[in-house]
Amino acid sequence: MFARGSLVELLISSNIARYAEFRSVSRVVTWLPDDDGSGKGHLEPVPCSRADVFATQNVSVTEKRMLMKLLSACMDRENHPEELQEFENKTFLEFLRAKKLTPNIIHYVLYAICMGTDSTTFDEGLVRTHRFLYSLGRYGNTPFLWPMYGSGELPQCFCRLCAVFGGVYHLKRSAEAIVVGEDSLCKGVVSAGKRLDAENLVLGMEYAPPKYLASAPKGGLSRGIFVIDRCVF
Template sequence: MYSGNRSGSQGSWEGDGPAGAEGSAPEGTLSPTPLFSPGTYERLALLFGSVGLLGAGSNLLVLVLYYKFQRLRTPTHLFLVNISLGDLLMSLFGVTFTFVSCLRNRWVWDTVGCVWDGFSSSLFDYEQQPDEYQDFKQCSFSEFLKTKKLTPSLQHFILHSIAMTSESSCSTLDGLKATKNFLQCLGRFGNTPFLFPLYGQGEIPQCFCRMCAVFGGIYCLRHKVQCLVVDKESGRCKAIIDHLGQRINAKYFIVEDSYLSQETCSNVQYKQISRAILITDQSVLKTESDQQISILIVPPMESGTCSVRVTELCSSTMTCMKDTYLVHLICASSKTAREDLESVVKKLFTPFTETKEEKEELRKPRLLWALYFNMRDSSGISRSSYDGLPSNVYVCSGPDCGLGNEHAVKQAETLFQEMFPGEEFCPPPPNPEDIIFDGDDKQPEAPGTNVIMAKLESPEESQNLESPGKHLQN
């Protein structure tokens, strides 16, 4: 992984050594010595200019047609529009560096631009270059960045604004993966790499619950686990008894960590998360629009502490009232939640005040309501840490400090493969038009059409949850 701009095996740093010499480059400006002949630069400029012009024109045409014709605004076409938007941004900005340099017969940008262009490009295939980070696997990501000729400001930007991780706790591989993930998501569904569901994160498990029902699964909601019924011979769990005394039989049980008894979790060593939930009257980000979602990473103020992630939601997300903002703060716990987060809250917000004069002088958002709390993080707990856990009882973790749901998706896939090896994880749901229920008038099948048969259960079968063939997911 080379953090400067290169062409072939030649480097063009200005200094006493030869242009193609390997090793660290001395500080200074880039050499104007051309690497190719003028004719080669002209052909390269024509090539990159044609690619950029055709890419920008064709993708801009797709966006204009989507905007102009109402009938094109379908969910499928929306994905194509997002791809076109990403390609348009790449055509406008990704080709610009190389195109302008070819016109000038040299690399025209400054040293920082050269280093960033080479470093960011190499991130997309860092898995193919293990020798570049092999010696830094046991080091932190910040130490790895210091070896790549990046300026301190650029290192700080990559660490906190792109990888969005802590300086002390993030390993090199995790940092490279987070940075690559951020860059690959840019332009996918808009100008930022983020998506946020309306009504909050609670809509995501509801989506999986509905998808599970499509494939015949059963969720038992609002049922507390009183005890497990375990077969002495096989050691497998045959059923659970809920808080109402009802027995529910199943082949597999998936429960969240908090459902297990204290005896089962007696040897588990949990980490803690510090969280705060605030309601404010203004946005931290001063823009013309008052409807945006803001993500802010506050670097650690003291050594040994973790960075704090601040997520601000507006009323258009359906998570708070109009003219208010919902703010979440989260970090790994070192003390109580108030001690970990209150300094950040005081820096970003001001306490609520009633006087009109003070209100006019306020520049920071007012804090209308606040709640601090600690919660345990079970994301790194292995199955062997639980005592006496039956083989067919699977434990999933609760919320963690990560941004997004990557850990939850990986954990779900791992549990699924353990229960059903060889099966496809999370296949796309069938088209409702292709489902034919028993009793309906059967239509002739078109050649090559895949039809999914679904059998309607009788009321007696639907109410019988004690059938051993049913699956229970909690």
């Protein structure tokens, strides 16, 4: 979770954060290919803060100046919109190349800070980079927080608060059908042969009818399990 993201702000404003424990991610790393063309690579810490940028040995002095200048421009984009207008219909990668950045700096910014791809649009790349930088320093040296006992704790936290205000949960009971009115709004669900009226319905996208997914945000989740025989640093 981003330290200044909407989810963290919701956890704070609703006081749900008291039901869970969080820790700051201590370090962000990226995979850099080796220069020998062998196809192998290694993990390197991503310089997040100003101190990290000037302390890292993987970025030259010239590259450090390039990186700091670029990150400052991304944070101050609203005050100088005219300088960025020419890139509105281009990709973020084209923007980085236009700034005469080295491949090393482009890798750090595009894949580690922006967490984008070669096809990420310029506007989206700026938003992602700004979100990363804006979350730095709030709770630690990186912009991320993680629940100490897994992300499954978050739904349970919301359930606890809901119960405080009279919410009732019926476990191990599935919905057999969704009752939709003429106005295309959900009126309830059918479970165990009985209709249960509800003003709102929350369910996973994989269970929703296709016609309700047209306006759903598109996204993805990448997971990986790595077995290592040594410390990654």
